[in-house]
Amino acid sequence: MEKLILRKVPNASEEMLLNFGPQHPSTHGVINFLVDTDGEVMKKAIPDVGYLHRSIEKIAEQVGYAGFMPYTDRVDYVAAMFANEGWAIAVEKLLKIEVPPRAQYLRAIAGELCRIASHLVSTGTMATDIGATTPLVHALREREALNDLIEALCGARLTYNYHRIGGVAFDLPEGWSDRVLRYLDHFETLLVEWDRLISYNHIYVKRLANVAVIPREMAVDYGLVGPNLRGSGMDWDVRRDVPYGAYPDFKFDVPVGRGFKGVSGDAFDRYYVRVLEMRESAKIVRQALEKIPDGEITAKVPRKIKPEPGEVLSRVESARGEMAYYVVSDGTEKPWRVRIRTGSYLAMGIIEDVSRGLMVADLVALIASLDVVAPEIDR
Amino acid sequence: MNTPASVSPTPYAPKYTPKWLVGLTLAAAIGIPGAILGAILLLTPIVQPATLDAITREWLGQDPATWYWRPWLGAGMLALVAFVLVNFGAIFSGMCVWYERRVAGRMQSRIGPNRQGLGGFLVWIADAVKMLLKEDLVPADADALVFRSAPYFVLLGFALTLVVTPFGQSLIVADLNVGIMYITSITALVVVGVLLSGWASNSKWALFGGMRSAAQVISYEIPAGIAIFVPVLMAGTLSMQGIAAAQGGLPWEWFIFRNPAAFIAFFILFTAQLAESNRTPFDLPEAESELVAGYLSEFSGFRFALLMLAEYGNIWVLSVIGSILFLGGWQIPFVGNEVYANLRGTGVLPSAAWFGLQAVSMAVLVVKAAFLSNVIVWLRWTLPRIRVDQMMALSWKYLVPAAFGCFVVTLLWEIAAVEAPAISTITGYVLTAGALLLLVLFVRQIFRNIAAVQGDKLDLSNW
Numbered sequence: 001m002e003k004l005i006l007r008k009v010p011n012a013s014e015e016m017l018l019n020f021g022p023q024h025p026s027t028h029g030v031i032n033f034l035v036d037t038d039g040e041v042m043k044k045a046i047p048d049v050g051y052l053h054r055s056i057e058k059i060a061e062q063v064g065y066a067g068f069m070p071y072t073d074r075v076d077y078v079a080a081m082f083a084n085e086g087w088a089i090a091v092e093k094l095l096k097i098e099v100p101p102r103a104q105y106l107r108a109i110a111g112e113l114c115r116i117a118s119h120l121v122s123t124g125t126m127a128t129d130i131g132a133t134t135p136l137v138h139a140l141r142e143r144e145a146l147n148d149l150i151e152a153l154c155g156a157r158l159t160y161n162y163h164r165i166g167g168v169a170f171d172l173p174e175g176w177s178d179r180v181l182r183y184l185d186h187f188e189t190l191l192v193e194w195d196r197l198i199s200y201n202h203i204y205v206k207r208l209a210n211v212a213v214i215p216r217e218m219a220v221d222y223g224l225v226g227p228n229l230r231g232s233g234m235d236w237d238v239r240r241d242v243p244y245g246a247y248p249d250f251k252f253d254v255p256v257g258r259g260f261k262g263v264s265g266d267a268f269d270r271y272y273v274r275v276l277e278m279r280e281s282a283k284i285v286r287q288a289l290e291k292i293p294d295g296e297i298t299a300k301v302p303r304k305i306k307p308e309p310g311e312v313l314s315r316v317e318s319a320r321g322e323m324a325y326y327v328v329s330d331g332t333e334k335p336w337r338v339r340i341r342t343g344s345y346l347a348m349g350i351i352e353d354v355s356r357g358l359m360v361a362d363l364v365a366l367i368a369s370l371d372v373v374a375p376e377i378d379r
Numbered sequence: 380m381n382t383p384a385s386v387s388p389t390p391y392a393p394k395y396t397p398k399w400l401v402g403l404t405l406a407a408a409i410g411i412p413g414a415i416l417g418a419i420l421l422l423t424p425i426v427q428p429a430t431l432d433a434i435t436r437e438w439l440g441q442d443p444a445t446w447y448w449r450p451w452l453g454a455g456m457l458a459l460v461a462f463v464l465v466n467f468g469a470i471f472s473g474m475c476v477w478y479e480r481r482v483a484g485r486m487q488s489r490i491g492p493n494r495q496g497l498g499g500f501l502v503w504i505a506d507a508v509k510m511l512l513k514e515d516l517v518p519a520d521a522d523a524l525v526f527r528s529a530p531y532f533v534l535l536g537f538a539l540t541l542v543v544t545p546f547g548q549s550l551i552v553a554d555l556n557v558g559i560m561y562i563t564s565i566t567a568l569v570v571v572g573v574l575l576s577g578w579a580s581n582s583k584w585a586l587f588g589g590m591r592s593a594a595q596v597i598s599y600e601i602p603a604g605i606a607i608f609v610p611v612l613m614a615g616t617l618s619m620q621g622i623a624a625a626q627g628g629l630p631w632e633w634f635i636f637r638n639p640a641a642f643i644a645f646f647i648l649f650t651a652q653l654a655e656s657n658r659t660p661f662d663l664p665e666a667e668s669e670l671v672a673g674y675l676s677e678f679s680g681f682r683f684a685l686l687m688l689a690e691y692g693n694i695w696v697l698s699v700i701g702s703i704l705f706l707g708g709w710q711i712p713f714v715g716n717e718v719y720a721n722l723r724g725t726g727v728l729p730s731a732a733w734f735g736l737q738a739v740s741m742a743v744l745v746v747k748a749a750f751l752s753n754v755i756v757w758l759r760w761t762l763p764r765i766r767v768d769q770m771m772a773l774s775w776k777y778l779v780p781a782a783f784g785c786f787v788v789t790l791l792w793e794i795a796a797v798e799a800p801a802i803s804t805i806t807g808y809v810l811t812a813g814a815l816l817l818l819v820l821f822v823r824q825i826f827r828n829i830a831a832v833q834g835d836k837l838d839l840s841n842w
Contacts, residue, residue: 018583025671039590040767131659131764137487196828203660204763360587361669361766 015043018360022051026129026364029374033351033367037360045355045363047348053378060338065091065305066165068338073159075340076376078121081114082318084163086340089244090314090325091165092299094307100296103167104246109288110153110162111316112281113180116187117146118319119227119274119281126271126368127198130207135198142190145183152176165305167298177289184282191279199275208271209262212354212366216265222350225343226321227277228370231257231270238317250287252280267362267369274371306333320344320371344376396497404496407504415470416546416745418463420738423550424729426456433727460552464541472691473503479756486760513680518581521677525579530678530685532572537689537696539565544699545619547709547741548719558619559611562700563604566655569689570596573664573674576686580677588673591767592664596655598771602778603651609644609789610634610704623708624716628743630814631807633707638803640788642810645705647782649751652700654770656693659759663767698751699744706747709740 020033027033030051036043056075060068072087073080085107092099099107124139147157152173154162162169198204214224219232229236237254239247255276257269309331315324321343330336347370355363396404424430431453432443443449477492477500484491492499517523543558545551555561570593577589611617613634614625626633635645654661665673675686702708714736724730765773796803 016583026669040587127763131662132762133483134487134760137489141488192831196831198763201763203765206769207763207766359766359768361663361764364669 014038020045020363021048026125026367027374028125028367028372029377031348031372031374031377033363035360035363040359040361042355042358042360042363044352045358047351049345049348049377051378052374054375056379057338057340060335062334064334065307068335069163069165070159070161073161074375075379076318076320076323076342076344076373077158078373079114079118079319080158080160081111081162082316082323083340084160085111085245086314086316086318086323086325088163088165089316090312090327091305091307093312093314094310094327094329095165095301095305097166097299097301099167099245099299101246101293102171102295103297103299105288105292106168106172106297107163108246108250109180109285109292110150110160110168112284112288113146113150114160115281115319116278117143117150119278120146122319122368122371123194123271123274126365126371127204129364129368130204132198132201132204135194138190138194138197142187149176149180149183152179164298164301166301167296171297172292177292180285180289184286187282188279191275194275199272205261205268207361208268208365208369209266211262211267211362212358212369213263214265214350214354218350218353219265222353223346224321224350225346226318227273228270228321228343228347230255231273231369232265233257233269238315238322242315244314244316246288247284249291250284252284252287255280267365270369270371304333306331318343320373320376321346340379342376342379344370344372344374345378347372348377401497404498404500407496408500411470412474415463415467416741419460419467419546420550420734420741422456422460422463423546423552424734424737426453426460426552427549428453430728431456437727457552461538464552465538468538468541468692468695469507469688471695472688473507475691475694475752475756476506476687477503478753479759482753482756483760486757507684510680510684513683515680515682516677518677520581522579522581525575526677527682529572529576529579530682530689532575533569533689534572534685536566536568536570536572537692539568540696543619544696545623545703545709545744547737547744548620548623548716550737550741551620554618554620556621557617559607559617559622559700559704562696563600563607566693566696567596567600569655569693572689576678577674580674582676584670584672585674585676588664588670588676591670592657592674594767595657595661595663595770598774599651599654599661599778602647602774602782603655605779605782605786606644606648606651607704609638609641609785612786612789612793613638613641619703619708623703623710626707626710628707628710628712628714630707631804631811632710633705633807635705636807636810636814638789638792638806639810640785640792641705643781644785644789645701647778647785648704649697649701651774651778652697653755653758654774656697657690658694658755660762660765661770662759662764663770694752694755695748697755698748701751702744702747706751708747709744711736711740711743 016037018035018037020035021027022030022032032048032051034046034048036045054074056071059071063071069084069087072083075083088107120139120143124136127133127135127139150160151157153176154160154170156162214222214228214232216233219229219234224232233256235254235256238244240252240254255273257264257266257273259266259269260272261268307329309329311326311328313324313326315322317323322341323343324341326337326339326341327335328337351366351370354366358366425434431449435441435443435446435449435452439446441449480502481491481498492502495501495505517526540562542552543555543561545554573592573596574589577585577587577592580586610622614622616622616625622634630636634641636642653659657664663673664670665675670676675683678686719733719736722730722733722736724733792802
């Protein structure tokens, strides 16, 4: 990677090095992009990550299994529920604990509400990055309502710390499911409004369709996950294909980009897959609230968590795609090694190749359509 | 049902506004624009050379041709009018900022400014005071002289247009016979200022913004310039007042409905002028999500205020040009152009009735301009931003050929209208009816959109 040069003497090639970040309105956190531009056209954009590195994986080796749960919230604070869930599942696999069905349903409900909230932020900021400021405020208004619901469930609005090893922390509050159902009625009308407000706006479609195309093979080669992968036409969802928790009980579709407005794998497909996923998540929450069984919300877990030596891999479908926890235990009270594989980090790898020949304005669309969240990149 | 029940109201909203503050707000909201428009109403007829000569002869007892102080009297009066007009620009842009923020708040289901006075109306005064008190920062590596002077080019490009923008039938500082050409040429000064500020800031974002602005303004001046020639051809004059006088007060007497090509030319002109004044969807030079703040990045304090003043003031200029050229300008329905001359009287100063009629014509123009400004504000909070290449393509591939087409059609139309004058009248009625139908369909579509989202229940309580 080129050295970070703030003031570069112009060379004969007449290209300008632009530091797109670390503080920039549309980098979605502290990320720097070294952009080589020839006027409005980019030669390439190289992501320079690491500004938000907090050694979360190393912390896990110090605080032990139960104590690491609040730290996982900070892996991805826009969709913290999935980071919780991935860690919980990994440790449960190590301990060979069976999670009670009610807890699995609660995990699914909380997770899908969180997915809706995260996708609202993603699609809203995407509209803002394209220049329409109104949709973001509408999306944040809806997210506030979701935050209220999640707060009633687990007492926190952003860093939930809801999951426990062997279950979840709290059962459903009284009257909560009615509130959620009432909200979902409202939310489905909102999605209609959302499409009318921004998705089918002619300028918006023109800005996103056929822009920053990631073909299916390329997406697979670079290991893209989640909506980014599905936006490229690859039909893969961990919830359906490697089921975990309560997900085998639910009927839901996996939206796949098929060139809604342009070619398959363009920025609009990645955007619209998220919009469609919100509807599917609402469907899952409805089914889960209908079918939720009675029973315990935590399994019997030993007070001192001391798994057998061994290694496990847990996979959950986070809002930003497949999130994997790889945990190695050496038989002590603390994990020997923890590794988190996140969607945003994988998405950063593809930017340099996709960005060649795009306009500077398209870089903004590309970053937004990949839905990167800075803490998830660096951890 | 638009707002979910679980959203709690903001806890810090003031419970009520004190009575004195309500009074102060209302006084400011009515008094400030009233005073400035009143000053324009009184001063612009007086500053005309003929009136000044009459005053010199009748009241001062001097021969205007030989009196030594006669040029100084004219210059002094012009300086006074210039002061009033620049203040008008500042006050309009300030109030427009407040209005835009309130509208944005409504459209985005949030509150908007609501602390400084009733409805937050005094916020623009507070903003202005704040900006004056801020440090006037010049970046270390900037070209200081150019950086400091750039806002004045922008301000000049805006303020000089007010010389020929009418406020009413006789309310114009100088009714130049090249009026509309003067405006198109003088607004080019704005791009000089923007380019200078982009270059002198020594910031890559500012440079990007400045270059984008230059490309944009120069590209869009061409369709705008050609579209302007449609009403010029129809009126047979370049003078702003002449173009307005050639129209009538009723909608089917406006140029926009007199000729199908003019109907298209109005929208070409409106789009091109949106681009020239850097408004959404053409706000590329200051695209926040791409260029941080574009050419405004390094400005602060007073200089930033000047740039913003010119930007919002251009909304007024744009709206007035649109309404004068196409929407009948200051024409009052059922009041012909000869009524003004009859009412004037023979005195040194025009009669009070004449001033009253001028005030009505001013009100007509202000209402039309305010409507167009409102549309511009709506657009900003509705549309995304287009990309640079799309912006250039729109101008060169679509607007320029379309404007040329309108120009040629208007030429032929005018020849035909000489042979058969009835076609303009008939077209006026037909197009007005068509526009009314479009309006009805538009309103119906709004209600349908609301119904699709909210069901049968129509809830406009947010308004």
